[in-house]
Amino acid sequence: MAPINRWFKWPPVARNEDLNRAYDAFSFATTILRATRRDQPSVVADIRVYIQVPYEGTEHDSPQSRAQQAETFSPNELKAYTIMSGDHETCHFTPKLIGYAEESQGPNGLVPGGFLITIAWQRVSGIRLGSGIIGPYSTSTLGAQSSTTRGSPGPFWYQLRKLVELGVIPLQKGTRHLVFNKTTEELYWVGWYNASLKRGVKVNNAWLAIYKLAKPSKGDSSWMTDNWPRDISKWTF
Template identity: 40%
Template sequence: MTSSRTWFDQGPSRECYERGSIITTDDGTQWEIRERLKQDDIQRAAHSPISPSHATLKLRCAKANANPSRAFMRVYLQIPHIGSEFEDSETRAAQADHTFQPEELEAYTTLSNHPTVSKFTPKLLGYKVSRQGPSGFVPGGFLIIVVWEYVEGFPLGDLTGDATGYWSLSGRERAKVREHFERTFKEISSTVGIWPLPTSPHRLVWNSTTETLSSNLSPTDSG
């Protein structure tokens, strides 16, 4: 479920993720926010067996005070269950989840260090795992930041599942894409048996300059 509620524009999150803000990941690297891209939220009923209620914010960023290093960042913020937004802080704190880990953090952590797959997937550049303070939407709830490599190129499809990018290429370049896809698929699947799910053309990024094909791991959008 996606709504227009802007969790990152109110309360303790307000102005924390504006252009020019500096975010420091757990390894000490500082990242400067360049652009806010997309907000989403998944707010569930109490005691839902699925992932806890949370909001996400995708940003474009770069290493601060260093050679340009473009990257993407996503913030995962636990939010209250449906109907409990205005309960007292103690009630909201009881909802704090101490076990949640974003699927993309797990994927980037695993695949970035793999000698074969790391050639075809964006690299994990940093992360920060912290808890919300007493004034947070869910005091003690998770606040997790993931930073991953920006991959040059364009998606071969869109979120509808159509291979729009692929069909916009010339016949010669489509043949190159097919060749790279077959080789990449065989190399990844035979080595570790991992492939993005659900499969979709938008998860494939083609760089026509370097003639490289990369797999996008992000679960909620095209980048």
């Protein structure tokens, strides 16, 4: 395995431990590793590791002192993958959960008794669409012209509605969280680190702007309000 991004801390770590606890926050680090199956190298997995780390300024305290910071934690990313993989026939357009482990750090850990979580999912095949306007892949290719287009919904709207029905909401923004396979013409939703778990979310044309599949008129931010008239006639696709 090889790390594909650097370690970082999230949420930002405050110097005051009491402040962190008051806001129900704690200090942890996360990274992503990439691995292949020994018996089938073509199968590639991404593995995210969450590990609790000491509050800033307490890194050199005794293990007994650091152990008092130990917390339990279940990331929304794991919950989202569990829900989607539990109904993967419906959510075949999301990465399949391979496995996970929820453990505690040992007595010599950074935070003895603190959480250590590992999540592995199968990497999907295709082209990540980037962080800007979709470029060579038109919104018509993805069936994303409008949430009210008559006839059968395209893959973008069909898949988004399925996710909303399950109560798994992708909070990530931009087309870089969409993967398109040219060979199979399959669209995949990736990047569930910031997943939200709630029901009753509205599915409307604002999602085109959220995912940068369309560009609203310059200076127009009405699509971010509840009373938006849903008019996309002046948007750029």
